Amino acid sequence: MPEKEGIKYASSETLPLTMASLGNSVKKSSAGHNNGAEMDGIKSAEWAAGEASDSKTASGQRPDTVVQLKRVLGLRNGVGLIVGNMIGSGIFVSPTTVVQYTGSVGMALVVWVATGLVTTVGALCYAELGTTIPKSGGNYTYILEAFGPLPAFLVIWTNFFIAKPFARAIVAITFANYLLQVFIPDCSSPPYYAVRLLAAALLCLIAYINCIGVKLGSRVQDTLALTKVVALFIIIIAGVQHLARGHVEYYVDPMKGTMWDVASFATAFYSTLFAYNGWYSLNFVAEELKSTDTTMPRAIAISMGIVTVIYTLTNVAYYAVLTPAEILSSSAVAVTFGNRMLGVLAWIIAFFVACSTAGNTNGSLMIQSRTVYAGAREGHFPKFLALLDDNATPVTAVMFSAVIPLVALMADNVGGLLAYTSFSNNLISLTAVLGLLWLRYKEPDRPRPFKVWLGFPIMYLMVNVFLAVFPIVRRPVEIAVALVTMISGLLVYYICIHRTKPRLLSKIIGKLTFLCQVLFMCSPEEKKE
Template sequence: MAAATTSESTMTSDELGHSSSQVPRLRSTAGSPSAPSGDSGSKRQSGQTSTETNYLSADSSNADQCTDTGVQLKKVLGLWHGVALIVGLLIGAGIFVSPTMVVQYTGSVGMSLTVWVATGIMSMMGGFCYAELGTMIPKNGGTYIYVLEIFGPVPAFLVLWTTYIVIEPSSTAIVALTFANYVLQPFFPGCFSPPYFTIRLIAAALICLMAYINCLGVKLGAIIQGVFTQTKVLALIVIIVAGVHHLAIGNTDHFRNPMEGTMWDVSSIATAFYSTLFSYSGWYSLNYVTQELKEPSKNLPRAIAISLTLVTVIYVLTNVAYYAVLTPAEILSSSAVAVTFGQRVMGVMGWIIAFFVACSTCGYINGAIFVDSRIVYSGAREGHFPHFLSFIQVDRCTPIPAIIYTVILPLVMLMAPDVGWLLTYSVSVDSVVTLIPVVGLLWLRYKEPDKPRPIKVWLGFPILYTILGMLVAVIPVIMRPMEIAFALAVVSIGLFVYCLILRNATKPKLITQALDKVSYVCQMVFLCTQETCKDVNHTSTVEVIQVPETINTTTTRDH
């Protein structure tokens, strides 16, 4: 590989003196041709090469542009953007359907409300633990990055593999299908159900639309997320006000004996916690984009505290409203508690609740694509995913290849006739995955007690969260052996992939050639490159790399 230094931003292949099967790449340096610090080049897969071309430069007219600091993710998220992101991912479809399972496994109104409050407190403890980790390791990637830094590449890859091969794609697909069902339901009253392919097409359109918005820029996605967050909070406020009004006029019969019928066995209560955790899942979402958060040492813990307090209060009051209007038996017989509540309280205007649920699912998908793409980007940057997934669009500073990858698997999973069981599996595995970094925090407290910590939480938080997390994750899974078998199968395949492809120093030639072609296409189509950073000693280095002969590289761009 040859290197040459130039002061011009545009040159042709002939000027560089290489053939048409070569393409120049521009690397940011600080007085030496070494890789930028954020590139994690030492951890990359052998055989992978950076393909940053010299014609990829920023357009100063764009609000999300990559300016003089280089091609990198920008710190554009403030405190309230972080709150909107967490609340938007927390309040998804769960609060509108989970109360049925909670009542089923608790048996009473009082115990159901206790479980909702306890889960909120447990999530708050986990959130504060993640705040300490996020300020110690201020990188995008959240759980994956924390496991990588604490336990090494193999556990980190398995976390990444399990999460983004099954868990997140299935969750996104199911929420998109929920949106399509609620949108189409008013057009198919009575016993008629919407056509199968119509549901899938609308769900696919929603996923693609949210992906396009995220490709346009971080600020636009944050604004859209804020709008959807306000809409879903408004929906829950409508439910709460209606329930309070119902209580105010004297309908308090359902609260006279709140603990009557309670199921006191440990397995049932643990399963009820397992159900509420689905509604609270997402409290760790801001940790996935810490690198794009302004003043993370201040805004990260504040956003977690504000959002989790707000969501816990809203969840408890929403359930009080449900129980004020509906009996436990009615809740158990309902597949969508919010819709049943709306029909009982609002009559013909009950469709408003369905509309709000649709908006809630939109907000979840928008936030999920934003967060998930950053984890894919982090995994590619560390060499655990193909390197082209770490490319950033030079004008808008968004990881477009990672965003596209994030939506491919959910679109494929939409074709499955029933993916509900995948969601059940994903919740149980998600509980285990989020528990691993908290255990790692305890290990860091013991191994590196003097490590700088902008935030240091009370030691009891990680200890209590670990104990509760193990109980909630293990007990319900023991009751579902098929989930254990499926989880072991996914982990085994992940280990096979890691040993066969990632661990080998020499990659199969066919794989490296295919990755080179995809990398080149990504650069040419999306105008993206790997992350670079500039400083006062910055120089531009053009390196010549070989690309497949079948690709014409004579095209140049002027900026």
């Protein structure tokens, strides 16, 4: 068996043998501590697994398989993951903010198209990163590779303890609100606890699906992505029919009322970036892709083309049917559109929005759990989060990624922190692309199966610097809170990562790892020799 720092790793075949002897293992492990054995986070469970594994190896029956993430996702799954994660609640609610800060229909459409082009450039840069560094974890992995452990830890600290859990809780609450509208159409304000319980049920169901395996999770994602596209096609067809009947009054002078100040334009851009958010999803599951070198670039190119065209046509339909005043007064533009154009079938839009948010929850949980898993492998999370079950699923990381949003649901105003996350997310993406340029300089001979034109990362960096600087004029307090949140991670890193862990903490982590191996039939990842 491969070893790391004197620790033996259990494979999926040897682990059941370990489970059968766990009672004795605990006793022996306790006795071993009296001899000075150290509990470093995974030793107790693997000690017993190592005995069974060694005996099997000695008899010449070592299994050919190793415990690691399996490459089971193809091109269709990749497109489904990206499209399903991008098309969330943003396209159904963001048009309101875009019109508010652009002032005209024409400029709003320009912003939507421009955002599609910018995110496509960023996605192609990430395609190079993902094929050059074919590991799961996305931004965290790339920043770790380029700039080291401290910046990488700040990525986890900022996104996966603060921003992402609250964002997922908001999406789950949006799902609950829209689903209740389907069954209680006359209820303008659904009961508070009904919304919370339904949101919690969604999070638990999505976690269960992803614990079963990535293949089931990807099938659910593909199905929900299809429902999103169908919903937007309904909106597009209805809008085209409205325009064909001669209702073009809002496009006669499309640039009328445009707000030309740069800060407003940047703020509108932030709103559309929220709708396009998720274009980087495939990079988080790189180790589970078949033929990463070809699948990732193709899936990214196809997905970005699909989403940009659909988003643009959807907004053309919105602005053809609704007045700017109606858009500005609407909390959910798609539902207002459905009430105007679909009559008694308006509930279909609410149902599809619920499906859309469910798909977004599924995709975001999938990619976050892989980042948690990657962080645990590198020592930035406890070792029990780097365990894989017999289906090569990081089940403990999935469960951990679902628990924090469940806790966030208890807050009365879970959306309060979302206003502070756009800046930090933009800064992390900027840093990852900066890492691409740094790796090109530091390791020019490194194999790059997919390589973008050098102007693309430079262009993307310029746009992101623009988006990071100008909104400070309008939102200085939010930017300050985002910076303080990120800086606070430095203290956590020093105490929990940089310094040697206290013996008691190491012992607790070891016991938790042992318990997780027993409960979930998991073992740490193995590497082929």
